[in-house]
Amino acid sequence: MPITLTVNGRTHQVDLPGDVPLLWVLRDELGLTGTKYGCGVAACGACTVHINGAAVRSCQLPLEDVDGPVTTIEAEGTPDAMSALQTAWVEHQVAQCGYCQSGQIMQAAALLRQTPAPTDAQIDEAMSGNLCRCGTYPRIRSAIHAAANAMKEG
Amino acid sequence: MGRLATYTRRTFLVSSVAITGGVAFGAWQVARTPENPLQSDGDSVAMNPWLIIDPTGITVIAPRAEMGQGVRTTLAALVAEELDADLAAVRIEHGLPAQAYYNGALLADRAYALSDTAQSGWSSTLSQAVPKVLSMQVTGGSTTTVDAFEKMRIAGAAARETLLKAAAARLGTGLDRLKTDMGSVVAPDGTRIPYTDLAQDAALIKPPSNPRLKARADWRYLGKSQPREDQPGKATGTAQYGIDVRLPDMLFATVRMSPRLGAGMKSFDAQAAQSMAGVQKIVDLGDGVGVIATNTWLAIQAANAISVEWNDAPYPADTDAIFEKIAQAFDDSPNTVQRDDGDAAQALQNAAQLFEAEYSAPYLAHSTMEPMNATALFTHDALEIWAGNQAPVMAQADAAAALGLKKKQVTVHTTLMGGGFGRRSNVDFVALAARMAQAMPGRAVQTTWSREEDMRHDHYRPGAIARFRAALDGDKITALEGRMAAPSIMSQMMGQMTGMSIAPPDATLTEGSHDQPYDIAHMRVAGHAADLSIPVGFWRSVGNSQNAFFHESFIDELAHSAGADPLSFRLNMIRAQHEPSATVLETVRDMSGWTGRTPAGVGRGVAFTYSFGTPCAQVVEVREQDGGIRISDMWIAADLGIALDPANARAQLTSGAVYGLSAALYGEITFADGMVEQENFYDYDALRMENTPRFHVKILENKSQISGVGEPGTPPAAPALANALFDLTGQRARKLPLSDTFNLAG
Numbered sequence: 001m002p003i004t005l006t007v008n009g010r011t012h013q014v015d016l017p018g019d020v021p022l023l024w025v026l027r028d029e030l031g032l033t034g035t036k037y038g039c040g041v042a043a044c045g046a047c048t049v050h051i052n053g054a055a056v057r058s059c060q061l062p063l064e065d066v067d068g069p070v071t072t073i074e075a076e077g078t079p080d081a082m083s084a085l086q087t088a089w090v091e092h093q094v095a096q097c098g099y100c101q102s103g104q105i106m107q108a109a110a111l112l113r114q115t116p117a118p119t120d121a122q123i124d125e126a127m128s129g130n131l132c133r134c135g136t137y138p139r140i141r142s143a144i145h146a147a148a149n150a151m152k153e154g
Numbered sequence: 155m156g157r158l159a160t161y162t163r164r165t166f167l168v169s170s171v172a173i174t175g176g177v178a179f180g181a182w183q184v185a186r187t188p189e190n191p192l193q194s195d196g197d198s199v200a201m202n203p204w205l206i207i208d209p210t211g212i213t214v215i216a217p218r219a220e221m222g223q224g225v226r227t228t229l230a231a232l233v234a235e236e237l238d239a240d241l242a243a244v245r246i247e248h249g250l251p252a253q254a255y256y257n258g259a260l261l262a263d264r265a266y267a268l269s270d271t272a273q274s275g276w277s278s279t280l281s282q283a284v285p286k287v288l289s290m291q292v293t294g295g296s297t298t299t300v301d302a303f304e305k306m307r308i309a310g311a312a313a314r315e316t317l318l319k320a321a322a323a324r325l326g327t328g329l330d331r332l333k334t335d336m337g338s339v340v341a342p343d344g345t346r347i348p349y350t351d352l353a354q355d356a357a358l359i360k361p362p363s364n365p366r367l368k369a370r371a372d373w374r375y376l377g378k379s380q381p382r383e384d385q386p387g388k389a390t391g392t393a394q395y396g397i398d399v400r401l402p403d404m405l406f407a408t409v410r411m412s413p414r415l416g417a418g419m420k421s422f423d424a425q426a427a428q429s430m431a432g433v434q435k436i437v438d439l440g441d442g443v444g445v446i447a448t449n450t451w452l453a454i455q456a457a458n459a460i461s462v463e464w465n466d467a468p469y470p471a472d473t474d475a476i477f478e479k480i481a482q483a484f485d486d487s488p489n490t491v492q493r494d495d496g497d498a499a500q501a502l503q504n505a506a507q508l509f510e511a512e513y514s515a516p517y518l519a520h521s522t523m524e525p526m527n528a529t530a531l532f533t534h535d536a537l538e539i540w541a542g543n544q545a546p547v548m549a550q551a552d553a554a555a556a557l558g559l560k561k562k563q564v565t566v567h568t569t570l571m572g573g574g575f576g577r578r579s580n581v582d583f584v585a586l587a588a589r590m591a592q593a594m595p596g597r598a599v600q601t602t603w604s605r606e607e608d609m610r611h612d613h614y615r616p617g618a619i620a621r622f623r624a625a626l627d628g629d630k631i632t633a634l635e636g637r638m639a640a641p642s643i644m645s646q647m648m649g650q651m652t653g654m655s656i657a658p659p660d661a662t663l664t665e666g667s668h669d670q671p672y673d674i675a676h677m678r679v680a681g682h683a684a685d686l687s688i689p690v691g692f693w694r695s696v697g698n699s700q701n702a703f704f705h706e707s708f709i710d711e712l713a714h715s716a717g718a719d720p721l722s723f724r725l726n727m728i729r730a731q732h733e734p735s736a737t738v739l740e741t742v743r744d745m746s747g748w749t750g751r752t753p754a755g756v757g758r759g760v761a762f763t764y765s766f767g768t769p770c771a772q773v774v775e776v777r778e779q780d781g782g783i784r785i786s787d788m789w790i791a792a793d794l795g796i797a798l799d800p801a802n803a804r805a806q807l808t809s810g811a812v813y814g815l816s817a818a819l820y821g822e823i824t825f826a827d828g829m830v831e832q833e834n835f836y837d838y839d840a841l842r843m844e845n846t847p848r849f850h851v852k853i854l855e856n857k858s859q860i861s862g863v864g865e866p867g868t869p870p871a872a873p874a875l876a877n878a879l880f881d882l883t884g885q886r887a888r889k890l891p892l893s894d895t896f897n898l899a900g
Contacts, residue, residue, distance in 0.1 A: 017431045028449035033398035034391020039605045043835040073391030089389040096222030098388030099523040099572025124844040133523050134222045135812025137843040
């Protein structure tokens with residue numbers, strides 16, 4: 001019995017066992033590879049997506065428990081039409097290896113939706129579940145501030 | 155004498171690598187220009203191994219892989235600078251495995267010299283010969299820019315000259331009346347002929363071997379921070395890593411190899427797994443099992459459902475016994491003595507007071523964000539591989555050997571890497587993926603390791619022990635003896651390359667100690683190789699990663715014993731040896747406002763390491779906060795000779811420091827029952843945003859030689875932190891990780 005799943009505004013019928021985590025449905029079934037596998041146990045944040053606007057670790061969410069439309073990094077913006085956050089990321093040259101950055105951006109986007117002008121402490125609190133082995137944290141923090149300013153002015 | 159002896163040993167090491175690599179090479183092999191692996195095809199002209207011009211534009215071939223260094227952009231900038239092309243319009247591709255892409259800097263002597271002059275001609279030729287003849291196409295050792303700095307500028311300049319000549323012939327104009335600008339030749343009347351229109355003609359003209367290169371003052375791109383071409387892709391999730399490769403009809407797989415490393419398996423029972431959802435095939439790999447399924451998670455679930463009886467570990471079963479074995483290596487004669495100046499033994503015997511200390515450092519995992527994976531398509535007489543890797547020639551050879559194919563039957567595409575840190579220079583994961591694909595001919599199979607499999611099957615940074623003795627005269631070290639014991643990375647690597655048991659002199663056992671620019675009259679540093687088969691490998695900064703902690707902690711202890719300021723104590727001994735290193739220390743002193751005194755509740759530590767040709771000094775500040783200790787600030791100064799992209803260099807230094815601090819705080823791989831105990835980020839964690847200090851970075855360019863920056867930020871981080879914690883608490887940690895000793899909750 002296929003499960004109905006809405007991702008980035010498109011509806012899919014997914015014929016997979018209900019316990020398959022959303023991450024693997026996105027990556028291996030729907031070909032949305034922007035969302036990354038890092039740990040499989042919600043310890044690194046690389047798989048962060050939005051459900052009903054909130055940041056969720058897709059590696060720990062079984063397909064059958066997805067209770068709303070899913071938004072992934074692919075819908076945050078594209079190289080030709082980047083969101084304010086993505087523009088700030090590029091301008092600050094945040095990424096090194098870049099593997100964690102989809103998750104970082106999705107986490108930051110959820111933060112800015114709730115807290116449009118976060119302090120350093122609020123950024124630290126919201127972002128510390130997202131691991132970056134390259135240590136890009138100082139630039140992530142700067143980019144979030146820059147995006148917050150741009151969104152306020154824009 | 156000391157220096158000559160060191161030189162002879164290095165030469166021997168280089169020669170022994172060549173001989174044991176099965177190579178007897180004559181002058182012609184060394185002198186011969188490797189053939190261009192690129193072939194011109196219709197409108198697409200391969201100007202040289204690094205440059206293709208076709209009607210749609212200019213493509214630079216990057217011989218090194220992108221794992222976060224921003225090196226694709228910098229390599230393209232080297233060519234674009236001299237070609238006089240628009241960097242923003244240049245396309246960049248990774249080179250296929252080829253001799254032309256050998257890394258000539260891999261074995262270069264980058265020791266500091268009392269006088270800062272270039273390497274002598276023939277020694278530099280010798281160090282180039284081995285990587286060239288062995289086709290060592292490797293991204294590592296902080297060598298990418300060092301190797302490419304001349305080569306890729308020459309590639310651009312030589313192509314530009316042929317393009318100019320082609321334009322001169324077409325226009326019937328003298329060469330001296332033409333110039334170039336942003337990808338075009340410009341005629342006296344202002345007419346622009348794009349390179350894309352001239353490439354066919356230019357390809358028929360013999361390029362000069364020694365074209366004139368621009369003076370630094372004329373650089374448009376180099377020496378200035380450039381927009382990294384990989385940023386938009388990485389900010390939008392469209393950048394493609396190995397794990398993102400998607401091919402028609404692709405299947406997804408995983409493997410379970412023996413958690414007792416190298417032990418193989420007695421038997422397995424896959425009955426339960428066979429009927430699980432999505433499972434296509436269970437693969438008996440002999441030394442492990444694999445599952446091919448319709449998605450990665452289903453493959454991992456099935457693999458975990460297989461019950462396997464593994465063989466016993468071919469090494470002691472737990473951490474204590476492993477470290478006993480490492481300590482036993484002190485009883486054997488040293489594998490290498492890389493520094494033996496004066497008579498340390500005699501000087502120590504005569505010393506009025508002897509200072510002694512023993513330190514240890516644990517095994518460490520690389521834990522790249524992207525777990526090991528590779529995708530392979532086997533079609534009986536050919537194998538095509540897509541993998542993020544640091545050694546494509548080795549990947550090709552190992553995959554070919556695993557399947558009984560010839561190397562030329564194997565194609566390797568190198569993708570972006572979600573972190574390398576040295577892990578992906580061991581290409582075991584590529585050969586395994588090839589074996590999995592062999593079980594499903596005609597279908598592409600992507601084999602991804604679970605995080606747990608990745609954590610427990612690394613080529614680890616070796617566990618190590620150091621024993622020091624020293625004598626002081628006032629605030630100067632008069633004699634120092636260092637002995638380090640650890641399993642030898644070189645020995646394991648040679649064993650893998652040759653199938654023989656060989657223990658070449660391994661400088662990584664003591665690098666970070668024997669090669670530091672301290673003026674100590676009587677100094678001897680010996681490396682002892684422990685006989686342990688736990689896989690070890692190149693972990694960001696290699697031997698420097700543990701030896702800098704040992705060496706710079708001991709120097710700090712001696713400074714305090716002498717009642718001296720730890721920074722001036724170092725400076726006094728370094729100044730006489732290497733002026734650029736002294737300047738680096740002075741710079742970090744001035745940046746941090748170092749006074750040698752700190753208020754209550756604040757501690758500061760300093761450390762210095764000369765590694766990969768780059769002197770780097772760091773000051774760490776720690777503060778008592780909320781009942782714990784917080785790392786508040788870190789100041790970094792480093793001398794790169796030439797910083798090709800300053801923003802990237804700062805990012806690399808910071809990144810190296812975060813990697814070093816993470817390991818210093820939390821990093822520890824332990825063993826029980828022959829198996830690694832850590833599984834995932836919850837028991838092998840790293841710095842997070844909330845406990846990462848503020849960074850203050852300054853890059854100097856006082857040295858005459860360019861040097862790398864990917865690793866030199868790592869070694870001083872652990873000792874700078876340990877020294878700061880001593881300053882704060884009065885407690886000296888001689889063992890890593892530091893969170894075992896201190897409450898670093900902040």
